[in-house]
Each structure stands twice: as C-alpha cells, then as structure tokens.
Amino acid sequence: MFDLNLDNIDTGLQAPESEPHRQYHYMAKCRKLVAKLAAVKGRKLKYHVETFGCQMNFKDSEKLEGVLEAIGFEAEESEKADIVIYNTCTVRENANTKVYGRIGYLGKLKKQNPDMLIALCGCMMQEAVAVEKIKNSYRFVDLIFGTHNIYKLAELLWKVYGNRLSDNRAEHRHRMVIDIWKDTDRIVEELPSVLKYKFKAGVNIMFGCNNFCTYCIVPYVRGRERSRKYADILKEIRDMVSNGIVEVMLLGQNVNSYGKGLEDPISFAELLKQADSIDGIKRIRFMTSHPKDLSDELIDVMAHSRHICRHIHLPVQSGSDRILKAMNRHYTAADYMKLIGKLRDAMPDIAITTDIIVGFPTETEEDFSDTLKLCEEVGFDSAFTFIYSKRTGTPAAAMEEQVPDDVVKERFDRLLEVIQRSSEKRASSLAGKTVEVLVEELDREPNDGHSCMLTGRLENNLLVHFKGCPDMIGKLLNVKLDECRGFYFLGSIEE
Numbered sequence: 001m002f003d004l005n006l007d008n009i010d011t012g013l014q015a016p017e018s019e020p021h022r023q024y025h026y027m028a029k030c031r032k033l034v035a036k037l038a039a040v041k042g043r044k045l046k047y048h049v050e051t052f053g054c055q056m057n058f059k060d061s062e063k064l065e066g067v068l069e070a071i072g073f074e075a076e077e078s079e080k081a082d083i084v085i086y087n088t089c090t091v092r093e094n095a096n097t098k099v100y101g102r103i104g105y106l107g108k109l110k111k112q113n114p115d116m117l118i119a120l121c122g123c124m125m126q127e128a129v130a131v132e133k134i135k136n137s138y139r140f141v142d143l144i145f146g147t148h149n150i151y152k153l154a155e156l157l158w159k160v161y162g163n164r165l166s167d168n169r170a171e172h173r174h175r176m177v178i179d180i181w182k183d184t185d186r187i188v189e190e191l192p193s194v195l196k197y198k199f200k201a202g203v204n205i206m207f208g209c210n211n212f213c214t215y216c217i218v219p220y221v222r223g224r225e226r227s228r229k230y231a232d233i234l235k236e237i238r239d240m241v242s243n244g245i246v247e248v249m250l251l252g253q254n255v256n257s258y259g260k261g262l263e264d265p266i267s268f269a270e271l272l273k274q275a276d277s278i279d280g281i282k283r284i285r286f287m288t289s290h291p292k293d294l295s296d297e298l299i300d301v302m303a304h305s306r307h308i309c310r311h312i313h314l315p316v317q318s319g320s321d322r323i324l325k326a327m328n329r330h331y332t333a334a335d336y337m338k339l340i341g342k343l344r345d346a347m348p349d350i351a352i353t354t355d356i357i358v359g360f361p362t363e364t365e366e367d368f369s370d371t372l373k374l375c376e377e378v379g380f381d382s383a384f385t386f387i388y389s390k391r392t393g394t395p396a397a398a399m400e401e402q403v404p405d406d407v408v409k410e411r412f413d414r415l416l417e418v419i420q421r422s423s424e425k426r427a428s429s430l431a432g433k434t435v436e437v438l439v440e441e442l443d444r445e446p447n448d449g450h451s452c453m454l455t456g457r458l459e460n461n462l463l464v465h466f467k468g469c470p471d472m473i474g475k476l477l478n479v480k481l482d483e484c485r486g487f488y489f490l491g492s493i494e495e
C-alpha cells in the first residue's frame with residue numbers, strides 16, 4: 001500500500017508518468033491547496049458524493065471518497081458542501097431525466113455559494129449526448145469525467161482549481177474540465193478508498209462487459225471486459241479481513257467469465273476457492289452471474305466451500321427461447337432449468353434470485369407465458385422485475401414492434417403475483433428455524449435504555465429484525481426466525 005502521508009511527497013518535482021504515483025503526486029498538491037482554502041474559510045472543506053445506480057457505482061464512489069478524504073475534505077450529508085459529485089447511472093432513460101433535475105438544483109445552490117465545485121461522473125457521462133446537453137444547458141458544472149478514469153480525480157481537481165486560481169476573470173473561473181475516455185484496458189490499483197461499512201465490502205474483480213445483450217448499455221459505457229490480477233484481489237480481501245471486514249461481495253458485470261485475457265489466468269471458481277480459504281473471512285457473495293458462463297466447477301466449489309453464501313443471483317431475463325435469442329443471451333430456457341437442477345442437486349438449500357424483463361420488443365403473450373411457466377418451475381426466492389425500457393444506443397431500441405404500455409403493465413402485474421407467491425413460500429419455509437445472520441444496522445434507537453431493534457441479513461439475502469444492542473452491529477449471531485412477514489422476518493437472538 002502506498003504511504004498516505006502525502007506530506008512526504010515532493011510536489012515541486014514534475015508529475016510522474018506512471019500510475020498510481022502520478023495520482024499520489026496530485027493528491028499531495030491538492031492536499032496543500034485544500035489546507036490553504038480551509039485556513040481562509042476557518043473550517044475544513046466538505047464533500048458530498050451522491051451515487052445513482054448499481055453496486056459498481058457504489059464501489060466507485062468509495063474510491064472517490066477515499067481520494068477526497070486523503071486530500072483533506074470531510075464528508076457532508078447534504079449537498080451544501082464545497083464539492084458535490086454526482087456519480088450517475090444511465091441504465092434507464094428516466095434515470096437521466098432525474099439527474100438533470102438534480103443538476104438544476106445544484107445550480108441554485110451554486111448561486112448562493114459561487115466557490116462550490118460541481119463534478120459529474122459515472123455511466124451517464126459516457127454518453128456524448130448527455131455531455132453535450134450539460135455543456136450547453138448547465139454551464140456552471142466544473143468537471144465531467146467518465147467511468148474509465150475515476151482514479152484520476154485528484155489530477156482533474158488540480159486542473160479545475162488551476163483554472164480558478166490562475167485567472168480571476170469570471171468567465172474563465174467557470175471553465176468546464178471534461179475528460180471522457182471511450183474505453184481502456186488500464187486498471188489502477190492502490191488508491192485510497194473509504195468503505196461504507198466497517199464489516200462488509202465490495203471488491204471489484206473485473207470491469208466492463210463483452211456480452212452485448214441487445215437491451216443493455218453497459219458495454220458501451222463501461223467498456224470491454226478486463227479482469228484484475230487474482231493476486232491483487234486476494235491481497236485486497238486479506239487486507240480487508242485484517243481490518244475487520246467479515247463479508248465480501250465480489251463484483252463484476254459477468255463474474256463467471258473472470259480471468260479471460262489475463263497473462264496468468266485462473267477461473268472464477270478457482271478465485272472463489274482461494275478467497276474461501278482466507279483466514280478470518282466469514283461470508284463471500286458475488287454478483288452478477290451470467291447463466292451461459294456458469295460452470296460445473298463453480299457449482300462444485302460453492303457446494304464444498306465453508307464461507308460462500310448459499311445464494312446465487314442468476315438473471316434469466318425471459319423464459320422464451322425466441323426472446324432470449326433476440327436479447328443475445330446465448331442460452332435457452334431448458335439450459336437455464338438444467339443449471340437450476342445442478343445447483344439444487346449440489347446445494348438443496350440454495351437461494352436463487354433473478355432479473356426478468358417484461359415487454360422486450362416483439363414479446364407475445366406466448367413468450368410471456370413461457371416466462372411465467374419458467375418462474376413457476378424454478379420457484380425463485382425473489383426477483384428484480386423490470387418493465388423493458390427503451391435505451392437509446394442499444395440494438396433493442398431500434399427494434400420494431402415495441403409492446404404497448406398497457407399490455408406490458410398487465411403482464412408485469414401477473415409476473416409479480418407469481419414471484420410474490422414463490423418468494424413467500426420459500427421464505428415461510430424458514431420460519432421457526434435458527435440461522436446465522438450478519439447484523440447490519442440499527443433499525444430503531446433504544447427505547448428502554450437497553451435494547452433497540454437491529455436488522456440482520458441471512459445467508460439467502462433476506463432481512464430479519466430483532467431486539468439487540470448497537471454494539472452487535474458487524475457481528476454474526478444466531479437468530480431464531482419467529483415470524484415470516486412475506487419478505488422479511490421478525491426474530492429473536494438465540495442465547
């Protein structure tokens with residue numbers, strides 16, 4: 001790990017070319033500047049990072065916060081901070097509309113505080129049309145960067161501050177810095193990061209995606225698939241465990257294809273096996289798995305592991321072979337059912353969750369019935385169900401025969417009913433049992449001076465609420481599931 005005492009870095013020298021040394025150089029420069037600005041204001045400078053979207057974005061935000069804290073900023077809950085960063089998502093078209101509204105609000109805050117610095121990053125910024133709109137309509141934004149150069153935050157901030165300080169003319173003070181890369185194979189390790197929880201953390205194992213499902217924007221905004229070296233991943237997990245982390249979630253758009261393209265490749269199953277043997281690790285989760293790449297080796301490793309949670313999120317998307325082909329998913333409903341059979345043969349208690357899209361272009365009633373049939377047969381523990389949303393820039397958006405809204409809505413409601421039935425059935429089969437839960441947060445403050453309500457997570461990802469003390473947060477406890485309330489439980493600690 002690099003020395004985070006940035007005061008040891010000689011900022012008078014030219015910035016090194018190699019990473020992450022270059023970023024440490026800029027962090028040290030920014031740190032001096034931030035200290036000066038804080039002295040003028042007579043208080044510490046504050047940052048606020050707002051994250052939209054998925055686990056990958058949340059992980060990226062931890063990296064942004066790590067750099068901000070290293071250069072002397074302090075976290076602030078509200079958007080009335082000295083620097084506000086929106087880490088955006090563009091998975092659905094209406095996600096963008098929401099972000100434009102929020103940027104407008106930031107503009108109002110900036111009128112009250114012209115020193116405020118506004119930065120936008122994440123998937124939406126990888127879209128040329130979004131950047132163009134911000135350039136024209138939100139000219140008060142100071143910095144735009146993308147998903148591939150998150151690690152460059154310190155260098156980019158230095159540029160923004162440089163613009164501000166080198167020229168006092170108002171029009172130049174707000175010169176927007178834009179740095180968007182189309183794609184990269186670069187992975188920069190060993191930069192600071194602030195973990196949201198002290199007991200669980202996400203670990204990136206790969207970035208990007210090569211699958212080009214026809215409805216998905218990810219390969220266009222997060223680039224081609226590239227894996228981190230397994231030695232770096234395992235070291236990161238070991239470091240986390242020695243700092244008190246008990247649960248890790250291995251993250252990637254398609255974890256089952258981990259390792260491809262590495263000079264010294266290992267399979268995802270092998271990576272899991274090695275993570276499972278790390279001393280002190282208690283729980284390992286992973287997402288997301290693509291059914292086409294789920295191997296027998298992986299099922300075997302899961303079944304024989306000590307710490308890999310008996311839960312798999314396996315997005316099926318549709319039960320119709322015709323629609324799966326149009327989605328470019330490379331498996332059939334029968335292939336999927338075969339995998340479910342293998343998983344349950346190896347681990348009868350495994351929880352299986354999924355993603356399903358309703359109303360993909362050309363979906364007929366017959367296609368939809370196939371989806372319902374598959375869901376009935378699998379009996380999912382839960383599912384993220386989505387109404388198909390036309391995503392400009394994807395092949396599906398150009399497909400004719402988009403399904404009318406009222407038809408999609410009606411199908412969606414029918415699907416929800418089926419999923420709810422199977423979720424309730426699966427959850428209620430656990431009622432009365434005692435299971436191990438990871439205590440995650442305080443649900444309600446103590447009201448009798450001693451106990452309060454806590455929330456814990458089961459291995460299958462469901463939640464249980466029970467009485468306990470705040471110092472139990474982060475611990476694994478045995479909790480009796482007294483009552484099933486559909487998608488969560490009420491329980492009590494088993495002495």
Ligand code: SF4
Binds near residue numbers: 254
């Ligand atoms: S596997 Fe398909 S749905 Fe998942 S990120 Fe890649 S392209 Fe998108």
